[in-house]
Amino acid sequence: MEKKYIFTWRLSWLLVGIGAGFFALLGGRGLSLFYGLALAALHITAALLPPSLWQGRFWQRGLLYLTSLILGWLWFVSRRGYIGDEPSGPLLSPILFLATGAALFLDQPGEALILLLASLLPVYGLVLAAGAMKLVYHLPELGGWIALGLAAWALFHLLREQRELSIKQGEALKKLEREYRELKDRLAQAEYLAITDPLTELYNLRYFEQALEVWLKDLHSASRLAILMVDIDYFKEINDTFGHQVGNRVLVEVARLLKRQVREKDVVARYGGEEFALLLPGADRYRAQQVAERIRSAVASSVFALDMGLEVRLTVSIGIAAWPEDARDKGELIRQADAALYVAKTNGRNMIWPYYLVEKGKGETLGGLEQDGTLPE
Secondary structure: OOHHHHHHHHHHHHHHHHHHHHHHHHHOOOHHHHHHHHHHHHHHHHHHOOHHHHOOOHHHHHHHHHHHHHHHHHHHHHOOOOEOOEOOHHHHHHHHHHHHHHHHHOOOHHHHHHHHHHHHHHHHHHHHHOOOOOHHHHHHHHHHHHHHHHHHHHHHHHHHHHHHHHHHHHHHHHHHHHHHHHHHHHHHHHHHHHHEOOOOOOEOHHHHHHHHHHHHHOOOOOOOEEEEEEEEOOHHHHHHHHOHHHHHHHHHHHHHHHHHOOOOOOEEEEEEOOEEEEEEEOOOHHHHHHHHHHHHHHHHOOOEOHHHOOOEOOOEEEEEEEEOOOOOOHHHHHHHHHHHHHHHHHOOOOOEEEHHHHHHOOOOOOOOOOOOOOOOO
């Protein structure tokens, strides 16, 4: 028997035990009093016994049921089944088994049905066969108890089926919800991994190109747009001098710095190796130059890999291309930014270079922007 049914089971035995004792003391004498008090003592003792007894094998409960039935039958016979014209007190015995059957049914329906039939049919059949009670008084009562017992069993059977169905439906729903959440999490994780660089946790090249294409198609939102190509100067020397672990640490810290220098809607991606790409929706070439110079200056004034016990200093070169001034499609815009980056690196590094200067063929070296963020003519 499950723990959650034990309380109801024990309570039914306790209440009927108290009732049996009351009826025994009320009108019993001699053997009738003895059997009534014995039945009451059995019920109350059973209710107070440790729950482990009722969680054991069926024979333990079966012995208790049999003893209770015998005592109830002896009490019934000793009182001749009635007190004058009033119903007999020992009829509490079938009441007990109705209550017990109800408590047992949700856990062990077969045992409950056997208990109901055992309490209602054999006891009264033996008493009636022995002529120990007046049929005129108790035959309707007997039929009523039998009908009530069967009706109760049928009702409990229906309730149990509904309860089991409800439990199964609840478990199925919980399983579906759990599987849905797991699938959703897996899909989200797969999508995240598909568009994220595992080292820097920036977007990867694939996502950058997709985002750029989407922005270029949405002419209303991207009336202007600029991209920055950022390359760490002499990064190979950092790897050769300090090792690849330090190099990876530098890439992570530069990635974090880049994200701090731009807006939330801007896209920062690792383009490959030590190169990064930034997408600035709504930014014209002059706004892009201001952002680029802010990044260049922040990197040049920062110290990297401090948590590894080192002080790594570095610079970056940045190429800038703006849409629609410098290009008319995604591929051309990326090529122009790369071309501007190449000029920045060949002209001494640690500088920014917009593509329109490449077009004009200007070769002067630019160490940075003026205070207002514009380039010198």
